[in-house]
Amino acid sequence: MRTDPDLAADAARGSDTAFAELVRRHQARVRGMSRRLTGSASDGDDIAQATFLTAWQKIATYAGGTFSAWICMICYREFLQVRRRQRPEIELDETAEIIPFDRSVPDAGDKLDLSRALAKLPEAQRICVTLCVAAGLSHREAAEATGWPLGTIKSHVNRGVAALRKHLAADQVA
Missing domain, CATH: 1.10.1740.10 (RNA polymerase sigma factor, region 2, helix turn helix motif)
Incomplete structure (x- = not known):
């Protein structure tokens, strides 16, 4: 081969x-x-x-x-x-009324899965977890890919994985 x-x-x-x-x-x-x-x-x-x-x-x-x-x-x-x-350019209308929207209430039939849990992570953590855990890159390779310091990659991966575990365990997802 x-x-x-x-x-x-x-x-x-x-x-x-x-x-x-x-x-x-x-x-x-x-x-x-x-x-x-x-x-x-x-x-x-x-x-x-x-x-x-x-x-x-x-x-x-x-x-x-x-x-x-x-x-x-x-x-x-x-x-x-x-x-x-x-990234859209957003123009704010100073006279617009702000209507609160509660995103924390899930629909009755929704099941939490890994994709949804990943989507809830901060972007930097999601990127680092995706590169190192899902794509299998080493921390050093992820640092080269993103241009971020090695320590930053490690901390984002650790925090992201911990947040995923906590989030998935809280919702009793296997």
Whole structure:
């Protein structure tokens, strides 16, 4: 079985089949990561597709190391680009009446699952838990992908995992 660096080198020389094998090996991880980052299957799939398109275009820049960390770094950057484009400009109407909305009351038939629990985490914790726990990157690889300090990654992962455990245990989710 050929290694990821060997396949990447062949793909950099133009081998479609080598790149297709890399996609086959890593698509589940990238897709899962992007879906967890966005909280949406369709948005996540769009980001995963953009990730592999970017990876194909930049395969010659892969300089070794774990291919999964390299592809997850691209996925995270694609997520950031999409998020930046989606941030709407909000104009506040000073005369508008504020109507309180209680989001804490769940619908009767709702079940809490991991996706919902992840969505309740602060964004930085959700990103770090997704990168390190769901995508399987090391803390160091997640720090490289995000540009955040290693200690920040570790604390966000620890706090995020603890919050998930607490939240899921409180709702008796297995």
